Amino acid sequence: MKRALVIGGFRSYHIKLKERGYIIDIIKEKHKIKSDDSNLYNLIIGINEKDYLNRNFIENISSFLDKNNYDLIYNYSEKGQEFTAVLCKILNFPYHSFSTVKAVNNKFVMREKMCGTEYDNIEYKLLHCKNDILSLSKTCDWILKPLNSWGSTDILKYSPRNFKISDLDNLKFPILAEEFINGQEYSVEAFVHKNNIEILSITKKFIDKITFVEIGHTVRESLDIETMHKIEGFLRVVFNRLGIESGITHTEFKLVNDKIFLIETHIRMGGDNISEAISLATGVNVDDLIIDESIDKQLPNFCPQKNIPVSIWFALPKKVGYLKKAEFKCSKTANILDEDILISSGTFLPKLHSSFERVAVVLATGTNREDSLDNARKRVKELVTTIEKK
Helix, strand or coil: EEECCCCCCCHHHHHHHCCCCCEEEEEHHHHHHHCCCHCCEEEEECCHHHHCCCCHHHHHHHHHHHHHHEEECCCCCCCCHHHHHHHHHHCCCCCCCCHHHHHHHHHHHHHHCCCCCCCCCCCCEECCCCCHHHCCCCCCCCCEEEECCCCCCCCEEEEECCCCCCHHHCCCEEEEEEEEECEEEEEEEEECCCCEEEEEEEEEEECCCCCCCCCEEEEECCCHHHHHHHHHHHHHHHHHHHHHCEEEEEEEEEEEEEEEEEEEEECCCCCHHHHHHHHHHHHCHHHHHHHHHHHHHCCCCCCCCCCCCCCEEEEEECCCCEEEEECCCCCCCCCEEEEEEEECCCCCCCCCCCCCCCCCEEEEEECHHHHHHHHHHHHHHHHEEEECCC
């Protein structure tokens, strides 16, 4: 049997590896080890979060791991990518370079890498303190964001002409300020291999206007051929500048009057059930393609078997407090493809500041994309929640 070492999360991919006949070892944070992990993994190595960036620790553990004769070492998640890059280089396994991982995960480094390209088209600045925010240009609004977070966490819109100084109290510096661009936001899910690109979906995104948490998506958005060519050219520039040579990617951008503005890119599949939605829309199991690519290091052949409209919508918490109960008040109709309660009973729901506080998700279809989105929204309105202070 073949043997694989996986780093971090995305358990569903690990299950697929086991179904392919792999014996799986895992490196994960100690507090994330579950009682049933031993049913899936052969060897479980628990580490502290700080060990992900400890070069001496990585070098020491590589000596132990080198004896296991792995056929595959991979990280399907975002956490621990730097760790994976260093480990794979030491053990001579293919993976993204450390400089690529850093450029992808640090939004300021990403912006610097894009300098001199046509997508170096917004103002940005690294901020170290509150006074740096007050010195930003007052001719535009700004997006303030952490350098290396995910899940749309702690993003704030700063309007110099209309803000309260207390709005800035909870910021953790350093942060990145980016000129706010008003326009429709999209993501593109794509494989890349040796400068060849296979686009799976242009996904239209719907964003909460206050927190910038994503509240909905419509996959496989229909755009004209000229725009599709522009997006593919945009991806080539981004991938070349950041050194992304292979694997699945998730890149977010805004499209304004045929002009593309880069938001960020990731060397992983998009979250928010996007993979499931693309699979439902096309009849092609996207997760299988991701496993194929991680093993074979070849560009997958993506051939949709169908093209049905699929949209995703999330339920946001209605107030701060402990979730006592969440349930849909009636049975789902045939248009509802999937639904899930995302928060366990008893969980404290703070003021919304990231995608991790969303209560439920619905995937729906319809006669067209707008109808599928409307069906998902309607189903979310049928969710009944009980949230109490204690």
